[in-house]
Amino acid sequence: MKTTLKVNGEERELEADSRVSLLDALRNHFRLTGSKKGCDHGQCGACTVMVNGRRINSCLTLACMHDGDEITTIEGLGTPGSLSPMQDAFVRHDGYQCGYCTPGQICSATAMLEEAKAGWPSVVTEDLESRPDLTDEEISERMSGNLCRCAAYPNIVDAIREVAE
Amino acid sequence: MTKTLTMDKPDDRRRLDHMAQAVIGKPLDRPDGPLKVSGTAPYAAEYEIENCAHGVLLRAATMGTVKSLNRAKIEALPGVLGVFSSDEFLRNPAQGMAGEAPVQGVGEVAYVGEVIGLVVAETFEQARHASYAFAPEIEPAGHIVDPEAVEPEPQDSEAVDQGDLAGAMRDASHSVDVVYRTEGHAAAAMEPHASIAVWDGPKLTLYGAYQMLKFNRKELADSLGLDEADVRIVSRYVGGGFGSKLGISQEGIAAAVAARGLGRPVSVVMTRQQVFESIMRRTETKQHMRLAADAEGRLTGLGHESLISNLPDEEFAEPVPQSTHFLYGGENRKISLNVARIHRPAAGSVRAPGEAVGMPVLENAMDELAHAVGIDPVELRKKNLPECHPETGIPFGTRKYAECMDEGAKRFGWADRNRVPGGLREGEWLIGHGMAGASRVNMTETAKARVTLSANGTATVETDMTDIGTGSYTVLGQVAAEMLGLDPAKVEVKLGDTDLPPGSGSGGSIGASSCGSAVFLACEDVRTQICEALGCEEADLTLKDGEAVTGNRRMSLADALGADELTGEGEFNPGETSEDYAQAGYGAYFCEVAVNSVTGETRVRRMLGVYAAGRILNEKTARSQCLGGMTWGIGTALTEELVHDERNGKIVNRDLAEYHVPVNLDVPQLNVVFLEEREDAACPIQSKGIGELGFCGAAGAITNAIYNATGVRVRDYPVTLDKLLAGLPD
Amino acid sequence: MRPFDYARAEAVSDAAKGSAAGATIIAGGTNLLDLMKLEVMAPERLVDINRLPLGEIEETEEGGLKIGALVPNADLAADQRVRRDYPVLSRALLAGASGQLRNKATTGGNLCQRTRCYYFYDTSEPCNKREPGSGCRAIGGFNRIHAILGASDACIATHPSDMAVAMRALKADVEIESADGSRRTVPVDDFYRLPHDTPHIETELEAGDVITAVILPAPVTSEQRYRKVRDRASYAFALVSVAAVVSLEEGRIADVTLAFGGLAHCPWRDEAVEARLKGQAPSRALFAEAADLLLKDATGQGHNDFKIPLTKRTMIAVLADACGLETGE
Ligand SMILES: Cc1cc2nc3c(=O)[nH]c(=O)nc-3n(C[C@H](O)[C@H](O)[C@H](O)COP(=O)(O)OP(=O)(O)OC[C@H]3O[C@@H](n4cnc5c(N)ncnc54)[C@H](O)[C@@H]3O)c2cc1C
Ligand code: SF4
């Protein structure tokens, strides 16, 4: 199957088996290995990327379903010499240990802030009709789709809070 | 010349305190951070290797004798290059520091989920599909999977029978005699086990996810009948280990065998389900605790007898009472460890083997005793701190256990805690407070490192040590920067490659102290060479900000070195201080929980850990280790349990949706405090292990708080809501 | 995952025809691909419906909402009208899965998601749902998440959806278009089947059917609650969940709908329980009685026995909260 994806602003052609997940397309075909595979079943969030600006688990979608879509991966957010504000905050707050969940956390956090800006509620939002404040509890709930076994959670919340402010 | 130090006596020079750069201990950011946050740090499966084929491991769903692999059916599938299985395949991973092949041969399936083959195809998708066509013929064997259904083997190394515990219990004013259970745990590191095997003639390179390369190299060579010199392992970044990557594992051998057979590189990544089913689990435990005390709560007897399990022929036995041996007094003691040989997957090290499950239970029993005696749990513990090791009589190393408790109580506001179990309520929530002690034996391991100082004011540190998230890149650079008077940004640390000098590896919290000491020694070696070049005494040499000062001479490094670069080598060895002193890291946890009175759901609302673990090499990475440990405590207390099907031992909840590691919302802001300490008996940098300490006992503080909140004492970990329901108010 | 033909539907009729010809519909893919990777499901053909114009939430003439089958769970939960008029639905959606999954999961797909039964997920085990006639390994196995109501000897699985529970409490209708171009609506009440001896047939959908929308009736003045009880604070399926829509008039329960998750093969509703509550003055004693009625035929399988008291306690608390009873009242 032939699919055209716009990955980090660049058009990329994928000629592959229809079974290839978006995650495997990124990792194995485009050699963008920043997106991680922790479970391959939507249970960990390590594979989080943004598709047309929204965070999703790239392991649970097929590459061929994304013809024409804009994909942003961790590599598209910043580079070691030029980190995005979220990436930089993760470094300063030690929002990681082994680093394996980290790209997913950062993509997730980056997109999550947009969701919050759009006024999306979460399950811990008291008043559904109000615009939620991004309290620590709100950040934690909204980031609960990203497991971190090293458990950098408090530092991750610190990093995100700082960028949100 | 290598500078070697064997710890036969305490090193009280405390040289790091007398260096000029003043970077040791500072909360510096990780140098590897920018690579990690930008997705450019390569993990095992991510090396770009030409012409690499993809393998998927094949599992057996039945225990018994493999009659046929029925290869033909799979081999006929599109893209399949071959199906591999051999006597070299591993039954389970090697145990930590084995340094030799684990049980090999997969003709007899010892547990459900055992890996018995590998299918390799051109693409991952083809191999994955082929793996589901795998239908081996297995003659079933009816192995026992229930640890309580067999006569267990006593583990003599842990056995203590001192005085008369039964008598002490009889005569006690207050006593506790209870049985606790903990369920099995999975390390569940976020990176699944992965290896790429590349042969070059007789030489094998394995890009793998491993923790202890010098041992892994031996294990790999031994498993394949190779000369160690022909084997190289590269693990520059490891996506978490927690014990699960201590020993060479199935995918590494399988990849090597297949790559040899096919004459091309093969990459094998375990599925998450395979990691759960075939990588070391922490054993479930059944712990019989007995405490006997006099009227004031002074212990007269202590019993800690545990039942654990493992497969036949596995030497590892979860050392449940490891800290019980020395933490509290009581002259009449009975401690035992019994291993049931059953056919659940192999049990091995998962973060803090022993204390992870032994400490919470010991600390629960102490809490029960405090209630029985009617005194403050902190008070009870302080009353029972022995003068010296209560079984061997050797002195303790540094031990700021009481100080940790006092500091923690003060910071937490322990005096204002709820004192009546079930007595504090906020709406639907029952609020409780609990505390527990932390204790983890301190260990070190032989480690070597090489340090090169260049005239341009940069340095390179090299060892095959791994950084599994622990901060090795950071702290080893910091030690070198301190010793050589450099900005840490000028020190490059190279790790995770067996071509480099063999370090200790990461495991048992030995890494920072052991390799840090090796780096320290290598730096001493460099400094000695500088002194020789300058003709000065070591005591007169100050290195700071890339300059050397001796007497009234100040010069650039270029002038001081008298060469383009100087290379020093260090070798650290544990020695007699390991036997002469009872060394451990200590701490204390205080926490507040809320238990929902309707549903029994528990939330940790705040938690504090105060630790004393010798010198803290980097406050930021050390704190992170403790955050991780405390979160593991939350998992152990509330959510984590491997469930085995009673009928065949299979792990039922073999994925991350059903094995519940804590999520972000399960974890409140955690407070971590370190007390100043120097452990001279441990190593020349006066540090102790920190990676596991922060977890040892943490679950006990939470479950003690649950008791305080509800008045219900659940003695069966984890405290899921179903276990509380019956005891909650209507 | 076995190889499959992939086709993108350009019109609902394409999808319906594809489905009639044996293709499996893929929407968000978050459930289907999960199962396909494990070969629990192994379709030979996929028809991708993501480009169909089913992504809108429109107001109906009756004053309700018509939610396109492709509306992502995240958007539905965030919709101002849903937040205001159907908060039980927002809450249920937000309690489900994770932010990432909700961005992909669709309204239609969520309704059709399959059980999380551990044995269903493992193709090496017998399972009547996956392979009719092979047996049920959950019976006599580990069954913590399994059903206490409406189960059969063939299957004791539960439906995992949160959204569907709220939809049932809101008395929503499912709009379906068939391959012959006809449209019908099926109340969520009738959409799901109990396992009986055909646990592999889960809904009223037949080959050629495409869910095009879910229709909510006009909102009623009510207190709405969704309470999900689970094993960790977030990102876990419900052990038990309760959705309640309660209208109070002059101190009495004028109307009430209750739906439950985690108890059965489908979101559970028992009109006898609602009848017991209607017209009564709210009290804990009344709620307890109603809960006993709900659970009178409940049977545990061992590991899931706790769901019986848990359901009762949760139901009482939810009703007490919706009716504004003070603690202890
Ligand atoms: C780790 C994890 C945790 C989760 N936790 C929760 C949770 O807590 N609560 C919860 O409710 N859910 C949870 N989910 C499930 C999630 O909500 C579902 O996977 C999702 O809603 C399915 O929607 P989808 O669009 O992705 O469906 P798909 O995977 O695309 O489809 C699912 C099924 O529906 C059929 N289908 C889809 N659309 C149509 C249509 N228009 N017409 C006819 N048939 C159709 C498909 O053929 C398929 O059989 C979780 C999922 C994961 C992976
Ligand atoms: S409960 Fe249903 S889904 Fe689970 S094994 Fe039995 S038949 Fe299969």
Ligand code: FES
């Ligand atoms: S790899 Fe996609 S969620 Fe785990």
Ligand code: FES
């Ligand atoms: S940093 Fe290791 S899993 Fe998050």
